[in-house]
Amino acid sequence: MTTTSPWAEHPAAPDPDPDLQAAVTELGAAVRDLLETTVTTTVPAGEQAAVAAGVRGLTARLAAATRGRHTLSALDDLPTFRRTYSPVTGVGNGFAPPVQFRREGDTVVGETVLGLRHEGPPAHCHGGVSALLMDQLLGSAAFLAGRWGMTAHLVLTYHGAVPLQTPLVLTARITETSGRKTVVTGGIALAAEPDRELVSGEAVFVSPRPELLELYFGALTTADGSPAPGHGATDGTAL
Numbered sequence: 001m002t003t004t005s006p007w008a009e010h011p012a013a014p015d016p017d018p019d020l021q022a023a024v025t026e027l028g029a030a031v032r033d034l035l036e037t038t039v040t041t042t043v044p045a046g047e048q049a050a051v052a053a054g055v056r057g058l059t060a061r062l063a064a065a066t067r068g069r070h071t072l073s074a075l076d077d078l079p080t081f082r083r084t085y086s087p088v089t090g091v092g093n094g095f096a097p098p099v100q101f102r103r104e105g106d107t108v109v110g111e112t113v114l115g116l117r118h119e120g121p122p123a124h125c126h127g128g129v130s131a132l133l134m135d136q137l138l139g140s141a142a143f144l145a146g147r148w149g150m151t152a153h154l155v156l157t158y159h160g161a162v163p164l165q166t167p168l169v170l171t172a173r174i175t176e177t178s179g180r181k182t183v184v185t186g187g188i189a190l191a192a193e194p195d196r197e198l199v200s201g202e203a204v205f206v207s208p209r210p211e212l213l214e215l216y217f218g219a220l221t222t223a224d225g226s227p228a229p230g231h232g233a234t235d236g237t238a239l
């Protein structure tokens with residue numbers, strides 16, 4: 001049974017169209033600024049109403065062509081886990097900080113600064129947003145070590161509140177592998193105090209059995225309508 005990504009044996013897609021990549025990245029950045037400013041603006045009601053009308057007009061332009069949930073974006077590639085619209089790492093997602101994770105030895109590291117769109121307690125990160133970051137961090141540690149799985153179990157301890165608008169560092173590493181299972185631990189700390197974890201956690205990632213892979217991802221297509229890599233899997237080893 002495979003312990004690596006079920007898409008790993010497929011060749012990576014060619015590099016995406018650079019014009020589309022640049023435009024999506026710029027739109028994501030613009031929407032990120034918009035989201036952050038909508039939750040911090042103090043301009044009068046009339047001005048907010050006028051901006052809302054303008055934003056609805058822009059949304060209608062983008063809605064002229066959209067994809068459904070079983071269609072990958074033209075920029076995405078499963079074998080390399082290129083996910084443009086991830087709510088954590090996606091440059092095209094305005095909610096995402098976005099964080100980029102990299103491998104350093106046996107550790108995965110990412111740096112980020114969160115905004116008021118991520119607020120829970122005033123001036124601090126929402127606990128659910130910390131969980132979102134931790135899930136992606138721990139999953140990335142598994143993926144960057146050549147393993148793959150869906151989150152089966154995630155436990156977190158919140159030792160201290162995570163401040164917004166403050167440089168943070170996220171680190172994780174694999175502690176155990178067995179069959180389809182990968183166990184990862186990690187945490188979030190201030191970049192200025194990397195050894196004092198504000199959030200720590202452990203997750204178990206499980207590479208799903210073939211029937212589940214088919215159920216979850218069997219209908220997936222690439223942007224041009226072709227079956228996505230992985231379609232038609234029968235034994236979970238060479239999707």
Ligand SMILES: CCCCCCCCCCCCCC(=O)SCCNC(=O)CCNC(=O)[C@H](O)C(C)(C)COP(=O)(O)OP(=O)(O)OC[C@H]1O[C@@H](n2cnc3c(N)ncnc32)[C@H](O)[C@@H]1OP(=O)(O)O
Binds near residue numbers: 101135150180181204
């Ligand atoms: C460059 C950067 C790249 C970044 C890459 C991005 C990375 C992506 C990051 C994304 C991050 C976000 C990711 C997301 O958001 S994933 C989305 C959230 N997760 C889900 O939706 C998963 C829902 N659950 C399921 O579908 C199934 O339960 C799964 C697929 C998980 C297992 O169903 P399956 O039927 O296949 O499993 P099995 O019963 O044959 O068991 C197999 C083995 O697993 C062990 N087991 C099972 N469950 C648990 C459990 N709860 N604790 C501990 N262990 C558990 C079990 O004991 C057995 O072990 P063993 O007895 O053999 O030892």
